[in-house]
Amino acid sequence: MTLNFELTEEQRLMQQTAREFALKEFTSQVAAEYEEKGEFPWELYRKCAKQGYIGMWWPSEYGGQDLSIVDSMLVAYELMKVQPCLAAAILAGTFGSDIIALFGTHDQKAKWLPRLAKGEITSSGCFTEPAGGSDLLRVLNTRAVKDGEYWVINGTKTFITNGTTASVFITLAQTDPKAERPHKGQTLFVIERGPGIQANLFRRKMGWHASPTAEVRFTNVRVRDEDIVGGISNLNRGFYMSLQYIDLVRCAIGFQSAAVAEAALECAISYCKEREAFGRKIGGFQALAFRIVEMATRIELLKSLCLRSAWLVEKARKEPALLKESIKLASMTKWYGAKTAVEACDLALDILAGYGYVESDVERWYRFAKMLEIGEGTKEIQKNTIARIILGRELTRTF
Numbered sequence: 001m002t003l004n005f006e007l008t009e010e011q012r013l014m015q016q017t018a019r020e021f022a023l024k025e026f027t028s029q030v031a032a033e034y035e036e037k038g039e040f041p042w043e044l045y046r047k048c049a050k051q052g053y054i055g056m057w058w059p060s061e062y063g064g065q066d067l068s069i070v071d072s073m074l075v076a077y078e079l080m081k082v083q084p085c086l087a088a089a090i091l092a093g094t095f096g097s098d099i100i101a102l103f104g105t106h107d108q109k110a111k112w113l114p115r116l117a118k119g120e121i122t123s124s125g126c127f128t129e130p131a132g133g134s135d136l137l138r139v140l141n142t143r144a145v146k147d148g149e150y151w152v153i154n155g156t157k158t159f160i161t162n163g164t165t166a167s168v169f170i171t172l173a174q175t176d177p178k179a180e181r182p183h184k185g186q187t188l189f190v191i192e193r194g195p196g197i198q199a200n201l202f203r204r205k206m207g208w209h210a211s212p213t214a215e216v217r218f219t220n221v222r223v224r225d226e227d228i229v230g231g232i233s234n235l236n237r238g239f240y241m242s243l244q245y246i247d248l249v250r251c252a253i254g255f256q257s258a259a260v261a262e263a264a265l266e267c268a269i270s271y272c273k274e275r276e277a278f279g280r281k282i283g284g285f286q287a288l289a290f291r292i293v294e295m296a297t298r299i300e301l302l303k304s305l306c307l308r309s310a311w312l313v314e315k316a317r318k319e320p321a322l323l324k325e326s327i328k329l330a331s332m333t334k335w336y337g338a339k340t341a342v343e344a345c346d347l348a349l350d351i352l353a354g355y356g357y358v359e360s361d362v363e364r365w366y367r368f369a370k371m372l373e374i375g376e377g378t379k380e381i382q383k384n385t386i387a388r389i390i391l392g393r394e395l396t397r398t399f
């Protein structure tokens with residue numbers, strides 16, 4: 001059997017359409033304006049939805065486009081490469097709701113996914129708590145306690161994307177604090193915005209201002225068994241479902257990272273061809289040329305890793321035996337991707353120098369790229385995951 005690295009005609013067409021759309025809509029000026037205003041780009045979000053760019057891999061029955069994970073990432077990549085933080089803020093408009101698409105009941109999907117895919121509403125995925133985001137293996141402070149036919153939810157989640165705009169919060173809560181291991185007593189709930197939910201926006205943030213980040217407090221919020229993601233049979237299975245979802249998001253962050261890295265590198269390359277110093281174009285200084293060569297090579301590696309990871313994440317859904325490999329690759333993609341994104345922006349800033357530091361796209365991308373190293377598990381957490389799989393649990397149990 002041959003190994004084929006070529007995209008299909010259909011995939012190339014999808015990429016081209018996405019690129020043309022992004023070049024028209026995501027101008028540098030628009031991106032800078034949203035960043036400065038610190039507002040979620042609702043109008044562009046709806047335009048993207050109209051183009052079919054929201055919930056791309058969701059079933060068409062629920063408003064999606066029935067794309068494969070690989071195809072949806074290829075399209076997202078084209079959108080993000082033009083103005084990474086703006087496109088990422090838009091694509092994160094449905095953050096958390098992939099969990100509904102993956103594991104939800106028909107009623108949960110029918111209630112939420114079509115409205116999200118139309119760009120009418122946004123969603124949040126609530127995992128991190130003020131006491132520590134990396135450690136989901138502890139007993140969570142957000143508790144769901146049974147009271148008759150209701151679950152009563154109390155607790156605080158922090159750094160929540162779309163916390164101030166979301167209509168629905170997919171939330172991990174502790175349902176059995178006495179479980180033999182805490183993560184075996186966690187459940188995912190679909191919580192509609194209503195009384196008892198309060199969100200406080202973080203106003204001082206390093207970057208990614210077009211994507212609202214907030215602390216979300218749940219006070220005596222009442223939900224029912226049917227609000228457990230996938231129904232009552234998924235009681236206390238939330239941690240495991242979150243892991244599969246996080247796999248997908250880590251892979252997506254790899255694509256975001258490749259997009260921002262490539263955008264920054266292209267800026268640096270064009271500048272190298274124009275800017276003169278000491279009587280020659282700065283690209284003629286070998287020290288700079290070599291740094292560009294090294295970065296271009298790493299970005300190529302990253303793009304290959306992203307594609308393989310997306311392919312495997314999808315395949316592992318049908319073949320559970322591949323899950324371990326898919327988790328490993330998604331963590332590698334996330335760690336290596338985010339690191340490459342930060343370093344590519346750093347290189348572009350070095351090359352653009354003063355013009356990179358003030359009022360440039362690159363300075364905005366640099367601040368955004370740093371977030372890619374933190375969200376969905378820091379680099380240390382990714383390395384822990386990879387080490388556990390490569391070296392085995394016994395050797396790494398003290399991590």
Ligand SMILES: Cc1cc2nc3c(=O)[nH]c(=O)nc-3n(C[C@H](O)[C@H](O)[C@H](O)COP(=O)(O)OP(=O)(O)OC[C@H]3O[C@@H](n4cnc5c(N)ncnc54)[C@H](O)[C@@H]3O)c2cc1C
Nearest residue numbers: 125126127128132133134159160161375376377378380399
């Ligand atoms: C802009 C933004 C948006 C976000 N959006 C969301 C969202 O929508 N939903 C959500 O749930 N969360 C969200 N997060 C939270 C994000 O996922 C967490 O910040 C991240 O998981 C790290 O958690 P923490 O900040 O509590 O750091 P901590 O867990 O307190 O970690 C602090 C430091 O200790 C290190 N560390 C911790 N444990 C270990 C270990 N075992 N081994 C080695 N080092 C370790 C970490 O790597 C880090 O360097 C967002 C964060 C940001 C900044």
